[in-house]
Amino acid sequence: MYRLTEYGERVAPRQQDDSADLSGLGRYAGPATLILSSLADGPKHGYSLTKDIEAFAGVRLAPGTMYEALARLEGQGLIEGLASDDRRRPYQLTAAGAAALREHLADQRRIADVGLRRLKTARS
Amino acid sequence: MSSEPAYDVRAGRLLRWYPRAWRDRYGDEFLALLGEEIDEQPRSWRREVDVRWHGVRARLAVAGLGELPVRDRNAMRIAQTVSLSCVLGCLISLWSQILRGGGSAESYGPSVTSMRIVLLVTFAAIGLRAVAASRTVATRLRRATADGKARALGPPLLSIGIGATLFSAGFAAVWLPQHSAITPAGITTTATESISTYWLHPGLLSEVPGAQIAWMVISPLALALVVAGSIGLRRVLDDEALTGRPAAASIPVVLLPALLTSAWWVVSSQHFQRSNLRAGTLDVVMIALMAGLLVVLSMLRRARLA
Numbered sequence: 395m396y397r398l399t400e401y402g403e404r405v406a407p408r409q410q411d412d413s414a415d416l417s418g419l420g421r422y423a424g425p426a427t428l429i430l431s432s433l434a435d436g437p438k439h440g441y442s443l444t445k446d447i448e449a450f451a452g453v454r455l456a457p458g459t460m461y462e463a464l465a466r467l468e469g470q471g472l473i474e475g476l477a478s479d480d481r482r483r484p485y486q487l488t489a490a491g492a493a494a495l496r497e498h499l500a501d502q503r504r505i506a507d508v509g510l511r512r513l514k515t516a517r518s
Numbered sequence: 519m520s521s522e523p524a525y526d527v528r529a530g531r532l533l534r535w536y537p538r539a540w541r542d543r544y545g546d547e548f549l550a551l552l553g554e555e556i557d558e559q560p561r562s563w564r565r566e567v568d569v570r571w572h573g574v575r576a577r578l579a580v581a582g583l584g585e586l587p588v589r590d591r592n593a594m595r596i597a598q599t600v601s602l603s604c605v606l607g608c609l610i611s612l613w614s615q616i617l618r619g620g621g622s623a624e625s626y627g628p629s630v631t632s633m634r635i636v637l638l639v640t641f642a643a644i645g646l647r648a649v650a651a652s653r654t655v656a657t658r659l660r661r662a663t664a665d666g667k668a669r670a671l672g673p674p675l676l677s678i679g680i681g682a683t684l685f686s687a688g689f690a691a692v693w694l695p696q697h698s699a700i701t702p703a704g705i706t707t708t709a710t711e712s713i714s715t716y717w718l719h720p721g722l723l724s725e726v727p728g729a730q731i732a733w734m735v736i737s738p739l740a741l742a743l744v745v746a747g748s749i750g751l752r753r754v755l756d757d758e759a760l761t762g763r764p765a766a767a768s769i770p771v772v773l774l775p776a777l778l779t780s781a782w783w784v785v786s787s788q789h790f791q792r793s794n795l796r797a798g799t800l801d802v803v804m805i806a807l808m809a810g811l812l813v814v815l816s817m818l819r820r821a822r823l824a
Contacts, residue, residue: 440551456565457551458572461544481550 423498425455425463430472430487430495437476437486440464467491529553532566535573537580598818601811605773606644608804612780613637615801629786633779640776647768674743681733681740770816777812780805 432438432446440460448454455463464485467473472491476484487495529552533545555565580594616633784797784805 440547441554444551444555456568457548457555458568458570460551461548462572462575465544481546483547 425459426467426472427495427498427502428453428455429460429463429467430491431499433473433485433487434492434495437484439478439482439484441482443485526553526556528556532569532573535570535577537577539580540576594818598815601814601818602769605808605811605815608808609637609640609773609776609780611804612801613641616783627786629779629783633776633783636775636779640772643772671744674740677736677740678744681737770812773808773812773815777805777808780808 428447428451429443432443432450438446440457444455444457444460464473468475468485470490471488472494473485474488476486478484529549532552533541533549536545536548552569555562559565612633616630616637780801784802787797
């Protein structure tokens with residue numbers, strides 16, 4: 395229940411982020427969704443991610459934004475880096491990442507369906 | 519980064535905006551990405567701004583001021599130590615002025631009385647916390663002195679003490695009264711008010727003897743060396759009683775009343791009949807600095823360790 399500090403004091407354990415969903419990423423939820431969606435069909439390195447996201451979403455993630463999102467996703471265990479022979483390290487989706495993406499996209503779909511339905515009703 | 523591959527000079531320059539720990543982890547792959555981006559689009563102000571901005575965010579995150587978990591506990595402790603030291607320095611300086619001003623509550627109104635009481639309680643609370651950790655801190659301080667780490671503090675502290683003694687009769691200019699040298703008020707005044715004199719009243723410097731002008735240059739350097747030397751002793755203060763989470767949580771609570779009463783004094787002192795307790799530009803700057811640093815300390819308190 396408790397852990398000992400290096401001074402021998404008992405303190406509460408560090409808070410673990412069990413949610414492992416995209417809501418904890420704050421303003422980086424958008425780039426994170428794009429990155430996870432891109433990784434859903436296989437591992438990619440940074441430049442491949444950039445080009446793939448630009449192709450399917452029309453958004454070009456700048457390098458700093460890309461890597462902050464990658465660091466957050468890796469920190470939350472939603473993606474993992476793979477070994478590579480050159481400097482370009484590919485990342486892949488973890489099981490937790492796939493589950494988080496699935497849940498997030500399902501929520502987005504529900505919101506999209508509500509919005510589109512209401513627009514149709516308003517027009518008619 | 520384990521080796522030094524050839525990379526575009528521009529990519530390398532951009533990478534340096536990130537802290538070392540980040541570069542060790544992501545540097546190679548980030549350089550590869552930047553290289554490909556620069557090949558595709560040699561000039562992009564958006565990329566330049568984006569990388570620099572996120573580099574600064576990564577540096578703040580290392581010190582516990584971002585939203586990412588903190589991996590470098592040492593950097594966070596440094597940020598905490600420096601922030602707390604600056605806040606305490608500002609409070610000591612303000613307190614010295616309030617005590618030095620003399621006079622009665624009727625002369626100055628409730629803001630000065632409140633500030634005297636609140637600052638006294640604040641320093642007493644900090645003192646009690648320090649006493650709680652004194653045994654551990656004393657042992658470490660003895661070890662740091664034996665190891666030579668505390669020696670860096672010797673020369674600047676000595677120069678401040680000598681300066682405070684030499685100029686105990688006050689400065690030549692009429693706006694700085696005499697004071698007793700080896701007291702908190704005296705030392706603080708000698709070491710800090712001379713800075714405001716130097717920078718804010720340059721036209722009156724012709725009335726000041728050369729030795730005192732030399733002190734006005736030396737004293738801020740000595741103060742800077744004391745702060746730098748104190749950072750080197752941060753491990754002495756790395757005790758849960760002083761800087762652990764319970765202490766960190768209490769810091770804003772303890773210091774907030776001092777900040778609020780100081781701000782009250784600044785506003786009300788403009789109407790004081792006598793000018794020696796009227797808040798000046800430096801006082802306003804110190805209070806604004808304290809407010810900013812309390813925000814920083816609150817952010818550090820909420821930082822998560824990885």
